[in-house]
Amino acid sequence: MEDVYILAIESSCDETAAAVVKNGREILSNVIYSQIDLHTLYGGVVPEIASRKHIDKINQVVSKAIEDSKMELKDMSAVAVTYGPGLVGPLLVGVSFAKAMAYAAKLPVIGVHHIEGHICANYIANQELEPPFMCLVVSGGHTHLVKVADYGEYEILGRTEDDAAGEAFDKVARAIGLGYPGGPKIDRVSKSGNPEAIKFPRAKVGGSEYDFSFSGLKSAVLNYLNTASMNNEKIVTEDVAASFQQAVIDVLVGHSMEALDRYNFKKFAIAGGVASNSSLRAAFEEACAQKGVEFFLPPPILCTDNAAMIGSAAYYEYKRGTRSGLDLNAVPNLKLGER
Amino acid sequence: MKILAMDSSGLVASVAFLEDEKIKGLININYQKTHSQTLLPMLDELLKTLGDSLDDVDYLACANGPGSFTGLRIGVATVKGLGLGLGKKVVEVSTLEALALNWQGVDGVVCPIMDARRSQVYTAAYIFEDQDAVPKEIIAPVNCTIDELFEKLAANGKKVFFTGDGVPVYREYIESNLKVPFVLPSAVNEYQNAANVAVLGKAYAMEGKAVDASLVTPVYLRKPQAEREREALLNAE
Numbered sequence: 081m082e083d084v085y086i087l088a089i090e091s092s093c094d095e096t097a098a099a100v101v102k103n104g105r106e107i108l109s110n111v112i113y114s115q116i117d118l119h120t121l122y123g124g125v126v127p128e129i130a131s132r133k134h135i136d137k138i139n140q141v142v143s144k145a146i147e148d149s150k151m152e153l154k155d156m157s158a159v160a161v162t163y164g165p166g167l168v169g170p171l172l173v174g175v176s177f178a179k180a181m182a183y184a185a186k187l188p189v190i191g192v193h194h195i196e197g198h199i200c201a202n203y204i205a206n207q208e209l210e211p212p213f214m215c216l217v218v219s220g221g222h223t224h225l226v227k228v229a230d231y232g233e234y235e236i237l238g239r240t241e242d243d244a245a246g247e248a249f250d251k252v253a254r255a256i257g258l259g260y261p262g263g264p265k266i267d268r269v270s271k272s273g274n275p276e277a278i279k280f281p282r283a284k285v286g287g288s289e290y291d292f293s294f295s296g297l298k299s300a301v302l303n304y305l306n307t308a309s310m311n312n313e314k315i316v317t318e319d320v321a322a323s324f325q326q327a328v329i330d331v332l333v334g335h336s337m338e339a340l341d342r343y344n345f346k347k348f349a350i351a352g353g354v355a356s357n358s359s360l361r362a363a364f365e366e367a368c369a370q371k372g373v374e375f376f377l378p379p380p381i382l383c384t385d386n387a388a389m390i391g392s393a394a395y396y397e398y399k400r401g402t403r404s405g406l407d408l409n410a411v412p413n414l415k416l417g418e419r
Numbered sequence: 420m421k422i423l424a425m426d427s428s429g430l431v432a433s434v435a436f437l438e439d440e441k442i443k444g445l446i447n448i449n450y451q452k453t454h455s456q457t458l459l460p461m462l463d464e465l466l467k468t469l470g471d472s473l474d475d476v477d478y479l480a481c482a483n484g485p486g487s488f489t490g491l492r493i494g495v496a497t498v499k500g501l502g503l504g505l506g507k508k509v510v511e512v513s514t515l516e517a518l519a520l521n522w523q524g525v526d527g528v529v530c531p532i533m534d535a536r537r538s539q540v541y542t543a544a545y546i547f548e549d550q551d552a553v554p555k556e557i558i559a560p561v562n563c564t565i566d567e568l569f570e571k572l573a574a575n576g577k578k579v580f581f582t583g584d585g586v587p588v589y590r591e592y593i594e595s596n597l598k599v600p601f602v603l604p605s606a607v608n609e610y611q612n613a614a615n616v617a618v619l620g621k622a623y624a625m626e627g628k629a630v631d632a633s634l635v636t637p638v639y640l641r642k643p644q645a646e647r648e649r650e651a652l653l654n655a656e
Contacts, residue, residue: 131492135495136636138496140633143633169488174496175455176500179497179500180499183462184505406463
């Protein structure tokens with residue numbers, strides 16, 4: 081069978097990324113230009129600033145990815161690009177660029193769903209992983225419990241009804257003065273805090289029994305902080321962070337384990353930026369071990385937004401015959417499984 | 420010399436193919452469809468109709484601003500991708516200067532105005548000293564209010580030829596407030612046109628001004644809102 085080389089581009093939020101992936105599983109290059117320092121000044125990602133940075137950096141990032149792969153553009157089988165979901169301005173830079181470059185190089189283009197990319201990061205990290213399995217995708221923009229029936233076949237079992245898990249981390253981090261980005265900062269200070277110091281709620285919601293809600297938890301943290309400061313009580317930042325983090329983890333692990341029982345999967349994976357959280361990783365490792373379920377997780381570099389994961393997802397689309405037209409557009413609210 | 424030019428800085432999506440002295444092909448679409456969906460298919464259609472190959476193009480040219488932030492970036496990202504894919508250089512052309520060619524050769528001041536919202540325009544002013552394609556800039560591209568522009572035009576005193584998508588927005592205001600003689604454009608010379616970008620692109624390419632695709636940069640003339648607000652806060656402290 082002929083080898084398939086995908087040059088993939090990702091620009092859905094604040095990382096400009098490009099990668100070359102062989103046969104969906106092997107990274108030949110993986111270049112990420114993170115804009116995080118720029119957005120830290122504003123306490124979050126500013127779409128217009130992100131769009132401007134993407135267009136400044138995209139040629140250098142893509143050229144570097146080609147160079148690092150020791151291949152040439154003409155040797156690629158296809159060009160892949162994230163076309164949603166994400167911020168429309170940043171997405172449009174990647175989509176417009178990728179289509180034009182592929183057109184010039186006479187290569188097919190494959191539009192890739194960002195969340196499918198996150199899930200596929202697991203194929204790169206774990207060569208033996210094959211569907212079916214269940215995957216929890218947790219990031220700054222997404223919280224999805226997904227049934228991966230086959231390559232390219234997804235069914236959402238649960239999703240957040242309000243804030244994404246990562247969004248809640250950012251908001252709570254801001255409220256307790258840790259700043260942006262919240263995920264890694266809460267993870268760090270929680271290590272010296274008591275996760276049982278404050279009893280925050282574990283929300284159950286009305287929709288699917290596997291749906292999530294984090295806005296109530298966020299409000300509970302804010303209320304706790306307000307009440308404590310009004311009563312002149314000492315606020316222990318580490319305890320608030322650890323207790324909040326534990327509440328998020330309990331809900332994510334609890335829903336995932338219930339769904340695993342119900343659907344009888346033997347394999348479970350996590351993905352997305354929040355999957356870098358050390359306590360979350362440890363909690364899932366333990367919960368899966370107790371059930372005798374095989375647990376998969378990508379290294380942190382493949383949890384954050386990257387293009388290698390897009391290249392992996394595109395490989396399976398390529399094999400299915402998926403090809404996008406010259407009129408491929410950015411779709412900021414693209415649904416999982418939609419084509 | 421063959422040049423493939425594009426402009427998606429405003430309402431119009433436009434692609435043109437120039438060969439030596441001739442505009443061999445031109446497609447203009449001024450319709451409510453996003454440029455991200457129209458620009459590349461238009462370019463493909465143009466090349467197919469002409470029977471020309473992208474590989475034979477000597478230079479790419481692109482209107483790099485000012486204009487709609489998103490529209491500009493679609494055009495610039497497209498030309499940067501084409502440039503990298505083909506290994507060809509790109510000529511950056513000011514959207515305003517390209518618009519000025521809508522009144523090429525007139526005796527007076529050519530003033531493109533683009534609607535920048537918030538009661539402002541992106542504008543500049545040019546004169547044509549001879550039949551040369553390249554107009555001479557007398558007011559550098561700027562983001563200002565229409566009144567600020569009127570003061571400069573009045574100080575200059577010459578007859579003004581307007582063009583650009585700011586005209587329909589400010590038509591009545593121009594008619595009742597501008598103190599110097601003026602001419603407004605018609606449907607044929609009101610909007611962006613990639614043929615103008617191609618003609619200027621050729622002139623600049625011959626001057627050696629083509630650059631590597633990685634260096635092509637949109638000229639916004641305006642900072643992002645978040646950046647302006649942050650600076651205002653810092654200045655207030």
